[in-house]
Amino acid sequence: MYHTQSKYIASFNEWTEQKEFINFTEEDESYLKKLHPYAMNYADECVEMLYEHLLKHDATRKFLTDEKTLNRLKLTQKAYFLDLTSGDYGEDYFNGRIKIGMVHQRIGLPPQMYLSTFCYYLQTIIPKIYSYPDLGTETANKMFMALYKIICLDQELAISAYIHAVDEVITRQTEEILEMSTPVIQVWEGVVAAPIIGTLDSNRTHQFMERLLETIVATNSPVALVDITGVPQIDTATAQHLIDTINAVRLLGSQVIITGVRPAIAQTLVHLGIDLTDIITRPTMASGLKVALDRLSLRVIDMPKGMQGV
């Protein structure tokens, strides 16, 4: 899923710019690299401390259900932390970090827990960095700052992955709503009906028009009922979109009947000065269907008594 480009996911180039912005230099890289052997040394202990902490809290415990998962996570976590000091922060690192953000989002770990966990982790390793006598305070300070910078960069990627995932859900749902809200159905041989639910913006009009026209041609229908009962209000833009649709249908050689013109809609149309006189309009879908059948020279008649159910 994460190959789709959302505006929230940075490209590797943008991330490189971000590195510059945060002032993550080659010097930082070299300090992190220098820290690596020490990190190897304290990694296990810090991971243990971290998970002990995570298990103490309900918000994080529920993700650590069984021993097997726990052990597997500890291993991944260790690798993840060691990556921080790998000294290589190229495209592979970038992709890996985005993937991790995605995974956290997918399992439903809230972003604040992700951030807090990182904070706790820092709390466990900082005393370690300062505990090595051979490093000295100045080097330890530089290492700490470098570590802090790369962690910030990591967090930016993870958070953007979170937002991206949410953004994708919204995009998908918007599309689904769009699809659902403009069904075109054949109600009789030669008659299609299209109830419009919600407002008609230009985006939806285009999709609606396409669907309506294609269905008209596919079903060879000379009459199309467009029902606007579900349209909350009509403004000049919506009306223009309707008129465009009607004109397009006419070009095909079919005719639109607008149904569901409620009193409020009729009032608005007249007040706005929108002229629909050369378009057939009816208050209900049923009355519109009658007109449609009329156009097709069809008639619905009462069945004689005793013929029902045949």
Next chain:
Amino acid sequence: MEGDSLSVIKLKDILLVTVPDDPGDNVIQELQVKVLNAMEKFGSKGLLLDISSVNVLDSFFARTISETTQMVALMGGRTIIAGMQPSVAITATELGLHLGKAQTTLDVDRALDIFSDSSS
């Protein structure tokens, strides 16, 4: 050069023209001339334009068809345009193109029905 591909068919008392898929300006111009000549020659009462294979409709096409419709009307015939594709109709609407007084139908069959209804 594409002139040969365009033929006006006399079908009883109407004229049938199938417009090729991507008609150039000269083809459309020629269509008008051929149709009007045939109107004079046969005294047809109608013109049926089958545009079901047309993928692209431009302003020149739309205007010429609209004008041809008026010319045919002056010579005593009615014009029906049959089989426009949905994508063409959408583009035409977006560009604000219209075909003037020409009547439209979903396909050639329906157009023929209209012609035979109006003659009886």
